[in-house]
Each structure stands twice: as C-alpha cells, then as structure tokens.
Amino acid sequence: MSTTMSPDADSRPARSPGSVPDRTAPDRAGPDRPAHPNRRADDRADRRADDRTDRRRAERPSRRAGDGIGTTHRVSLVIPAHNEARNIPWVFEQIPRCVDEVILVDGASSDATVPMARYCLPTVRSVQQRGPGKGNALRTGFAAATGEYVVMMDADGSMWPGEIPHFLHFLDNGFDFVKGSRCIAGGGSLDFTRVRSLGNRALLAVVNKLYDTRLTDLCYGYCAFRRSFLDALDLRSTGFEIEAEMVAHALRSGLRIAEVPSLELPRRSGRSHLHAVSDGRRVLRTLIAERPGARSPAAAPAGER
Numbered sequence: 001m002s003t004t005m006s007p008d009a010d011s012r013p014a015r016s017p018g019s020v021p022d023r024t025a026p027d028r029a030g031p032d033r034p035a036h037p038n039r040r041a042d043d044r045a046d047r048r049a050d051d052r053t054d055r056r057r058a059e060r061p062s063r064r065a066g067d068g069i070g071t072t073h074r075v076s077l078v079i080p081a082h083n084e085a086r087n088i089p090w091v092f093e094q095i096p097r098c099v100d101e102v103i104l105v106d107g108a109s110s111d112a113t114v115p116m117a118r119y120c121l122p123t124v125r126s127v128q129q130r131g132p133g134k135g136n137a138l139r140t141g142f143a144a145a146t147g148e149y150v151v152m153m154d155a156d157g158s159m160w161p162g163e164i165p166h167f168l169h170f171l172d173n174g175f176d177f178v179k180g181s182r183c184i185a186g187g188g189s190l191d192f193t194r195v196r197s198l199g200n201r202a203l204l205a206v207v208n209k210l211y212d213t214r215l216t217d218l219c220y221g222y223c224a225f226r227r228s229f230l231d232a233l234d235l236r237s238t239g240f241e242i243e244a245e246m247v248a249h250a251l252r253s254g255l256r257i258a259e260v261p262s263l264e265l266p267r268r269s270g271r272s273h274l275h276a277v278s279d280g281r282r283v284l285r286t287l288i289a290e291r292p293g294a295r296s297p298a299a300a301p302a303g304e305r
C-alpha cells in the first residue's frame with residue numbers, strides 16, 4: 001500500500017530569499033498615510049490588530065526550511081557528480097545542519113569537482129563510482145552511506161538543499177520512501193523541456209497503471225529513504241533509469257511512499273548528461289522488465305537485462 005500526501009503548512013518549502021513578498025506582514029501605515037480626523041478610530045483598531053498579529057507571530061516564530069527540524073536520526077546525503085566543479089559551491093553552501101554525512105560520488109570528473117567539494121566541505125567523503133552512469137554512482141554512494149536516513153540530490157544546483165528537512169519530516173513520521181514531486185502544489189520545474197515533460201508524464205502513466213497508484217512525478221532524482229530498505233529496493237540500474245527503478249521497487253516492496261513538493265531549478269552551469277529519448281527508452285524498458293508478475297530479474301539469464 002502506498003500513500004501520497006503533501007506536507008503540513010509549516011513544512012512548506014521556503015522560497016529563495018526575496019523572491020516572494022511576505023504576505024503575512026501587516027500592511028503598516030507609513031508616514032505619508034493621509035491624516036484624516038475620521039480615521040483616528042480606524043487607526044486605533046488597526047494598531048490593535050497589528051499588535052495581535054505581532055504577538056501571534058512572536059509566539060509562533062516563522063520557520064525557514066533550511067533551519068533543520070532536528071531529526072534524531074543520522075542523515076547521509078549522497079550526491080552524484082560528473083564535472084560539476086562550478087556548481088558544487090552553491091550546493092554545498094546550503095546543505096542544512098540536519099545532514100550528518102555528505103558522500104560525493106565522483107564519476108571520473110576531469111574538472112576540479114573533488115577538490116572543490118573538499119574545499120567547500122572538508123569533511124566530505126568522496127568515493128569513486130563503480131561502473132559508468134548515474135545509476136552506478138548512486139548505488140556506490142548508497143553502499144557507502146552509514147546514516148539511518150539516506151537522501152539523494154544532484155550536484156548541478158537544480159535541487160535546493162533547503163528542502164531536505166521536508167523529506168526528513170515524512171521519514172520521521174512513518175514513511176519509508178519520500179520522493180520529491182515537481183507536479184503537485186508547491187512544486188514546479190524551471191528545467192523541464194517539452195520533450196522531458198511529455199516523456200515524464202507518459203512514463204509516470206505507465207507506473208500508475210502497472211502499480212495501480214496515483215503518483216504525480218517519476219523521473220526526478222530528489223528522494224530520501226530509510227537505509228534499512230536498501231536491500232528491499234534491490235537496485236540494479238546503471239544509468240538515469242535508476243530513479244524510476246527506485247520508485248517501481250518501492251511500490252513493489254510495499255514501502256510507505258510520500259511525495260513532497262519540490263521546485264526544480266535550472267542547472268547552474270554546464271550541460272545535462274541526460275539524453276531524453278534514449279534515456280526515456282531505457283526507463284520504459286526497465287519498467288516493463290520489472291512489471292508486477294514479470295520473471296524475477298535476478299533469475300533472468302545474463303544479457304536479458
């Protein structure tokens with residue numbers, strides 16, 4: 001049984017500073033407010049309302065996503081990176097305090113990805129992936145993780161680390177696998193091309209049909225899960241199809257799944273490694289091979305996968 005739901009109001013993603021005006025701020029009268037005798041009673045009422053609002057806000061201070069909600073579990077953050085030296089500083093700077101361990105999985109980068117990561121975060125654990133592709137990178141990182149909770153996030157600046165506490169909130173509240181969704185209220189993407197968006201929707205429809213579920217997003221690499229379910233996830237993908245494989249296997253294993261809104265930003269610099277059409281085909285092949293009732297992939301003869 002899987003469940004999808006949105007976070008409560010307090011854990012909604014905070015926008016980047018300054019991007020959205022604070023609508024809760026009282027609309028105070030400035031010195032240029034027209035003085036009119038008839039307005040004095042109104043002014044007093046306004047001031048009393050302002051005081052009440054101020055008191056309420058002081059009692060319940062606003063919480064920013066990046067402040068960390070203080071999970072008591074150890075959190076490992078796994079970041080696959082191939083030639084992302086220019087993007088690493090922005091990402092690493094914003095990793096919230098609730099993360100205990102950062103694992104950078106380097107895909108034989110020819111730029112300064114690893115030294116840059118060490119410079120930004122001296123405690124980073126840098127590991128070399130076994131085999132090519134994002135899937136191999138993530139599996140290497142998951143195997144190296146030691147926290148009870150594992151979060152995966154890209155290194156290109158397209159995912160805001162400040163959202164991590166939202167994922168942890170759901171793990172703390174009984175969910176096993178938490179996936180970011182760009183397609184529910186509060187989420188979005190500034191990185192979707194038409195082809196990607198259509199492809200994602202079509203592949204998502206396949207998953208929803210195969211598993212009789214109502215997820216809202218599929219090919220998105222911002223997820224978190226309890227490490228104790230790593231064996232149940234039974235990951236084998238080598239490339240970008242790993243994100244869909246994770247979701248399919250989480251559904252197959254009956255993990256409790258939650259979706260949280262996530263805003264995908266454009267990668268900060270460099271070009272995507274994904275080829276929408278060929279990688280989309282790999283995702284579809286994986287979903288069909290792993291469909292419920294299909295022969296166990298482990299039992300399939302070598303070369304069929």
Ligand SMILES: Nc1nc2c(ncn2[C@@H]2O[C@H](COP(=O)(O)OP(=O)(O)O)[C@@H](O)[C@H]2O)c(=O)[nH]1
Nearest residue numbers: 080081082106107133134137154155272273274
């Ligand atoms: N270690 C490693 N990281 C990879 C590899 N391919 C992609 N990545 C990383 O995976 C993340 C997502 O890749 P990206 O090219 O942005 O794909 P897109 O977001 O789907 O356009 C980025 O952090 C990449 O650096 C790989 O072969 N090895």
Ligand SMILES: [Mg+2]
Nearest residue numbers: 154156158267
């Ligand atoms: Mg990207």
